Amino acid sequence: MSSADYSVVMTSEVAAVLRRHLLQHIRKGEPQEDLCFALWKPSTGETRTTAVLKEVVLPVANERRLHGGASFLPNYLDRVAEAAMSRNAGIALLHSHFTPGWQGMSGEDVDTERSTAPSILGETGLPLIGLTMGTDGALSARFWPRVGRREYERRWCGSVRVVGDDFDVTFMEELAPTPKFKEMLKRTYSAWGEEKQHTLARLHCGVVGVGSVGAIVAESLARMGVETISLIDFDTVEEHNLDRLLHASVDDIGRFKTDVAGEQLRKHATADDADVRLNRKSVTRESGLRAALDCDVLFSCVDRPWPRQVLNMVAFAHHIPVVDGGVHVRVKPDGSIRGAEWGAHVAIPGRACLECLGQFDPANVTLERQGLLDDPTYIERLPEDHALRRNENVFGFALSASGMMICQFLSMVVRPAGIGNPGVQTYHFATGMMDSDVSSTCTAECLYCEHMGTGDRFPFPVVEADETNVEPRVDGVPWWAKWRRSVRNWLWFWGRAGSDAGRGSG
Ligand SMILES: [Zn+2]
Ligand SMILES: [Zn+2]
Numbered sequence: 326m327s328s329a330d331y332s333v334v335m336t337s338e339v340a341a342v343l344r345r346h347l348l349q350h351i352r353k354g355e356p357q358e359d360l361c362f363a364l365w366k367p368s369t370g371e372t373r374t375t376a377v378l379k380e381v382v383l384p385v386a387n388e389r390r391l392h393g394g395a396s397f398l399p400n401y402l403d404r405v406a407e408a409a410m411s412r413n414a415g416i417a418l419l420h421s422h423f424t425p426g427w428q429g430m431s432g433e434d435v436d437t438e439r440s441t442a443p444s445i446l447g448e449t450g451l452p453l454i455g456l457t458m459g460t461d462g463a464l465s466a467r468f469w470p471r472v473g474r475r476e477y478e479r480r481w482c483g484s485v486r487v488v489g490d491d492f493d494v495t496f497m498e499e500l501a502p503t504p505k506f507k508e509m510l511k512r513t514y515s516a517w518g519e520e521k522q523h524t525l526a527r528l529h530c531g532v533v534g535v536g537s538v539g540a541i542v543a544e545s546l547a548r549m550g551v552e553t554i555s556l557i558d559f560d561t562v563e564e565h566n567l568d569r570l571l572h573a574s575v576d577d578i579g580r581f582k583t584d585v586a587g588e589q590l591r592k593h594a595t596a597d598d599a600d601v602r603l604n605r606k607s608v609t610r611e612s613g614l615r616a617a618l619d620c621d622v623l624f625s626c627v628d629r630p631w632p633r634q635v636l637n638m639v640a641f642a643h644h645i646p647v648v649d650g651g652v653h654v655r656v657k658p659d660g661s662i663r664g665a666e667w668g669a670h671v672a673i674p675g676r677a678c679l680e681c682l683g684q685f686d687p688a689n690v691t692l693e694r695q696g697l698l699d700d701p702t703y704i705e706r707l708p709e710d711h712a713l714r715r716n717e718n719v720f721g722f723a724l725s726a727s728g729m730m731i732c733q734f735l736s737m738v739v740r741p742a743g744i745g746n747p748g749v750q751t752y753h754f755a756t757g758m759m760d761s762d763v764s765s766t767c768t769a770e771c772l773y774c775e776h777m778g779t780g781d782r783f784p785f786p787v788v789e790a791d792e793t794n795v796e797p798r799v800d801g802v803p804w805w806a807k808w809r810r811s812v813r814n815w816l817w818f819w820g821r822a823g824s825d826a827g828r829g830s831g
Pocket of ligand 1: 422
């Protein structure tokens, strides 16, 4: 497997532990670096490999030497290797420097990491990752994969991301150069300043579901100068989409939604050489998931429970913030409107997950995986007001929901008045009131919290292999496929029940 790009991601909590330890002497004004090890799990996208830094293993007495610089003793590495093997994780070596911002390496740094790389690959099966922290907490990072017999090569990471309460990204200038100011973006720059715009522009944003909401979200990103946008959707334009699908016209019926939107985004993008990637895939398939794992932020613009579940897993296991939103119209039996709600929120460790927020029901995921949601006779048997039957939507509602999603994203990146989390927002069309809930959290039984930061090693199969039909249908699915699917679902729920019981008794 060859990956062109590398990145590291961690939660605000992990970053805080690292800063406290690595900068402890420097903050007291002492000319003393420090070091420590951490454990990580791989997160493999289509073109990018990310290390999800999960757990810091701080040194105890007689495990390191401090001499202005810092060096670890063999017993420290032995203890860390044991921890890594028992947790099925890789090892990262971190140290601090005396200047702020992204950090390069001294000759000694290179020698230490290069000579440590072989034993770490041998013990964990994963390459060593080296990170260096500047005095302001900024981090640089590199992977040390084996490229030949006894040959290890340094591969710099384009970015190191901190997510959760914070959203901080340190970019490597060489791999992710600062965008140049453009007259076209003058008003955007003046809204939040150069620094925030330079972060925003370099975030790889993924839009999952390019329907009424997704198309508007994607358009907003392109206009705001975002350089890399991935569109992920396997669906094609149908006649009944035309009342609310931003970029589509009658001529586009039958074309992929990604292609229709992508064509326009390339024209409207304000970034130089905007990279709009089209993935005619479902995020519930292996390849669709991999496309999503290349992104720094994802927008969940899907209307089905299964892709929401996949994105929820991505937010918690792979630490990619998922901005989720949707529209919910309530109609009276006589056909008049009772009300409508739309809203937006971000799923990421530290905030509530989509399952705990009630944004999808795992029971409905099972129905969808069995293909029942594509079975008209099954849908017809559901009560008139069942959530799975309703698909009313209007361009104006989608516009408002997309706006709320974009503002959730901007809050996280730009932090107006220092606030990065405006809470779970719900707008009520009838009363014109907006609820904003900053206190919602996951339940104690939350599976996604339990397996936070596990990356590719999240223990449940939430996606299926690519070779299965993109749209699973009950008819035409061979018996063995149905059987395999039901066994998987059974295992999934058994896993859930097992972990719940474990916690209850413990
Ligand atoms: Zn150094
Ligand atoms: Zn949860």
